[in-house]
Amino acid sequence: MSAPDRTPFPIERVRRDTPGVENVVHFNNAGSALPPESVVTTVVEHVRREADIGGYEAADEAEDRLSSVYTSLAALIGAEARQIAVIENATRAWDMAVYGYPFKPGDRVITCRAEYVSNIIALLQLKQRFGIEIVLIDDDDEGQIDLSQLEAELARGATMMAMTHVPTSGGLINPAAEVGKLCTAYGVFYVLDACQSIGQVPLDVDTIGCDVLSATGRKYLRGPRGTGFLFVSDRALGVIEPPFLDLHAAKWVDDGEYVIRDDAKRFENWETNFAGKLGLGAAADYALELTVDATAPRLIALGEMLRSRLDRVAGVSVHDKGPDRGGIATFTVEGITAENVRAGLLASAVNTSVSTPGQARHDLAYRGLPTVVRASVHYYNTEAEIHRFIDVLQTSVIPRP
Numbered sequence: 001m002s003a004p005d006r007t008p009f010p011i012e013r014v015r016r017d018t019p020g021v022e023n024v025v026h027f028n029n030a031g032s033a034l035p036p037e038s039v040v041t042t043v044v045e046h047v048r049r050e051a052d053i054g055g056y057e058a059a060d061e062a063e064d065r066l067s068s069v070y071t072s073l074a075a076l077i078g079a080e081a082r083q084i085a086v087i088e089n090a091t092r093a094w095d096m097a098v099y100g101y102p103f104k105p106g107d108r109v110i111t112c113r114a115e116y117v118s119n120i121i122a123l124l125q126l127k128q129r130f131g132i133e134i135v136l137i138d139d140d141d142e143g144q145i146d147l148s149q150l151e152a153e154l155a156r157g158a159t160m161m162a163m164t165h166v167p168t169s170g171g172l173i174n175p176a177a178e179v180g181k182l183c184t185a186y187g188v189f190y191v192l193d194a195c196q197s198i199g200q201v202p203l204d205v206d207t208i209g210c211d212v213l214s215a216t217g218r219k220y221l222r223g224p225r226g227t228g229f230l231f232v233s234d235r236a237l238g239v240i241e242p243p244f245l246d247l248h249a250a251k252w253v254d255d256g257e258y259v260i261r262d263d264a265k266r267f268e269n270w271e272t273n274f275a276g277k278l279g280l281g282a283a284a285d286y287a288l289e290l291t292v293d294a295t296a297p298r299l300i301a302l303g304e305m306l307r308s309r310l311d312r313v314a315g316v317s318v319h320d321k322g323p324d325r326g327g328i329a330t331f332t333v334e335g336i337t338a339e340n341v342r343a344g345l346l347a348s349a350v351n352t353s354v355s356t357p358g359q360a361r362h363d364l365a366y367r368g369l370p371t372v373v374r375a376s377v378h379y380y381n382t383e384a385e386i387h388r389f390i391d392v393l394q395t396s397v398i399p400r401p
Helices: 011-016 037-053 055-061 063-077 090-098 117-130 147-156 176-186 274-290 292-311 338-346 361-365 383-397
Strands: 084-087 108-112 133-137 160-164 189-193 212-216 228-232 250-254 257-260 316-318 328-333 353-355 372-376
Touching: 037 055, 037 274, 055 063, 055 274, 063 084, 063 228, 063 274, 084 090, 090 117, 090 189, 090 212, 090 228, 108 117, 108 147, 117 133, 117 160, 117 361, 133 147, 147 176, 160 176, 176 189, 274 292, 292 316, 292 328, 292 383, 328 338, 338 353, 338 372, 338 383
Parallel strands: 108 133, 108 160, 160 189, 189 212
Antiparallel strands: 084 228, 212 228, 250 257, 316 328, 328 372, 353 372
C-alpha cells in the first residue's frame, strides 16, 4: 500500500491564479465560480484572434486545441473523447439526451427529491407528450435518496432513472455509484445530472455506472458561463437519438437521406462558442493538474466548517441534509428574508445566492422551508474568508439586541 500524499495544498498559488479573490469573498460557487487566470486568458485571446483574422479562420487555427478539449473532459470523468459532446449548458445537455430517448406510453421514469427544477419541468412535458409515468423516490432518514425504496420501484419495472447528484438547494451528495449498481442490476437507463458535482467531487463514469452524465462549466469546474458537456456511453449511443439535427450532427448523403454521426458529437450543433469551448478545456486542464482527488477534501472540509460556524450563530438555522455533504450550505435567519440577508452580505463584498421553494418543490417546499440563503465555498476559499463571512453576518446583517 502506498503512503498517503501529504503534499500541502497549494493555496497561495491557487489564489494567485484567481484574481477575483482580491475583490470579493466569493461564496457563490454553486452559481458561478471565479475562473483561474488561465481560463480568462484562453477565452480573451481567442476572441482577440477572431477579431484579428476572422472567426472561421481562428477556429481552423485552433483545431488541435479544440480537439484536445474533448480529451481533457473525458479524462476528468474516466471516459473516452468520442463519448463527449460540448454543449452550451448542463440543462441543454440533459435535454438532448432525455428528449432523445424513445419513450412509449406507460414508461416509468424514476427520479428523486433532489432533482433539478428544469429536469422536473422537462419530465412533466414528456409526461404530457408521451404518457410516461414519473415516480418520485423519497429521502431516507438521513436525507439522501432512499435506496431501499428505489430498489423496490426498479423491481416493479422502470425505463429510466434520472437523478441529480448534488442538488442546487443544499449540501447533499447523493450516492450516485450505489444508484448505478441498482440500475445496472435491473437494466434501467441511468441519467446523472452532475451540474453541481463536476469539479466538486471526483467522478468516474465506470464507477458510477451511468449511461448519460450532464455537466456545466461555470460552477465547480471554474469554466466560462455558457459552456457545458454531455457524456454518452456506447450503450446510450445505441438507444438515444438527438431530438434535432444539423449538418454537424448528421450528413446529408442523398436527396432524401441522412446519416447521423456515430459519436457523442451527434448531440452538438455546428455553430458554437469557440472561445468558451477553449475556456472549458482550460478549466478541465486546471482541474486535472490539481486533481479533484486533492481539491475535494479541502472543499468538503470548508463546507463543514461553514456549517459548523453558522450553527453557532444565534437566530440562524442550517438546512443541509444527508450523510455526505459538500461545499454548499443553506440557511435562514430568523426575522430576516433570505433576499435581505443576501443583500446585506453583498454590501460588504460577500457573494451568496438564494434558493426558492418554487425552484425545489420536492425538497424545500416539501419541508415547509421558505427561500433560503445559499453559501457555497470552493477550494480556493480560506478559513479567514469563512471568519469574515460570519463576522459580516453577525455585525452587518443580523440586528444586535
